[in-house]
Amino acid sequence: GRVYLNKVFHISGEKMFELLFTDSNFIRRFMNLRKINNATLESWQKEESGNMKRSLNYTITISNPLVGNFTKATENQTLFKDSREGHYMVDAEVYTHDVPYHDYFYTQNRYSIIRSSKRKCRLRVNTDVKYKKQPWGLVKSFITKNSWSGIEDYFKQMESELMEEEAEMNQGARDS
Ligand code: YK8
Numbered sequence: 416g417r418v419y420l421n422k423v424f425h426i427s428g429e430k431m432f433e434l435l436f437t438d439s440n441f442i443r444r445f446m447n448l449r450k451i452n453n454a455t456l457e458s459w460q461k462e463e464s465g466n467m468k469r470s471l472n473y474t475i476t477i478s479n480p481l482v483g484n485f486t487k488a489t490e491n492q493t494l495f496k497d498s499r500e501g502h503y504m505v506d507a508e509v510y511t512h513d514v515p516y517h518d519y520f521y522t523q524n525r526y527s528i529i530r531s532s533k534r535k536c537r538l539r540v541n542t543d544v545k546y547k548k549q550p551w552g553l554v555k556s557f558i559t560k561n562s563w564s565g566i567e568d569y570f571k572q573m574e575s576e577l578m579e580e581e582a583e584m585n586q587g588a589r590d591s
Contacts, residue, residue: 416543417563419570425581428501428536431528434580436492436505445576449569450476465496475511479561486513501530519550520558522566538577542566 424431434441438456446454454473462468471490477483493506509522523545529537544562549555 416541417566418539418541419567420574421537421539422574422577423531423535423537424577425535425585426577427534428503428528428530430584431536431538432503434577435526435528436494436503441576441580445573446473448576449572452476459494467494467496468492477514477565482514482561486511486517488512501528501536503528516550516554516558519548519554520544520546520562522562524566540570542570 426434433439436442436459443454446452452474454471456471457469459467459469469492471492473488473490475486475488477486488509488511490507490509492508495504495506498504503526505526505528507524507526509524511517511521521544523543525541527537527539527541529539531537544559546555550558
C-alpha cells in the first residue's frame with residue numbers, strides 16, 4: 416500500500432471525524448471542488464459486530480480521455496468498534512461502476528485519526544488498489560498507474576483543504 420496523507424493537524428480528533436465522516440460543510444465543499452456530484456450519504460448504522468457502517472453513492476468526474484468523463488461509484492465505510500474518544504479508524508472501499516475493467520478492482524482507503532493532544536490529531540490514510548480478479552499484465556499496470564495518480568491528487572488536495580480549514584478554525588479561536 417501507499418500513504419499520501421500523514422500529518423498532524425491543529426484540529427481535535429472528534430472534529431476531524433465530523434469534518435470527514437458526517438454530512439459536514441467541509442466534505443460537501445471538498446466534493447464540489449473535486450467535481451464529485453450527486454452524492455447521497457447514508458447515516459452510520461450499527462452492525463451486530465459492534466462496528467458502524469454506511470454507504471455513499473456519487474458520480475466522479477474524470478479527466479482521462481481514455482476512460483470517459485464520469486463514473487458512478489459506491490463507497491462502503493466501516494467505523495471500527497474500538498474507535499475511542501478522539502481516536503477513529505475508518506475503512507473505505509471505493510467501487511467505480513462505469514470505467515473499463517471496473518469489475519476487476521477497487522480501492523481501499525484506511526483512515527486513522529489519532530488523538531495527539533486535546534486539540535490536535537494525526538490523520539493518516541493508507542491506500543491499496545485491490546484486485547478481485549487478475550487482468551493481464553498490461554491492463555493491470557494501466558489500472559494501477561491511473562489509480563495511484565488519481566488517488567494521490569485527491570489526498571494532496573484534501574491535505575491542503577484541511578490546512579485551510581485548520582487556519583480558519585484557529586483564527587476564529589484567537590479572535591474570540
Ligand atoms: C473517494 C481509483 C481509480 C479511479 C480512476 C479509474 C481509472 C480506471 C483506469 C482504467 C478514475 C473519492 C479513481 C482515481 C477515481 C476517484 C476515486 C476517489 C478519489 C485504465 C481502467 C473518489 C476516494 C477515491 C478512491 C479511488 C479513486 C479512483 O473518497 O482513476
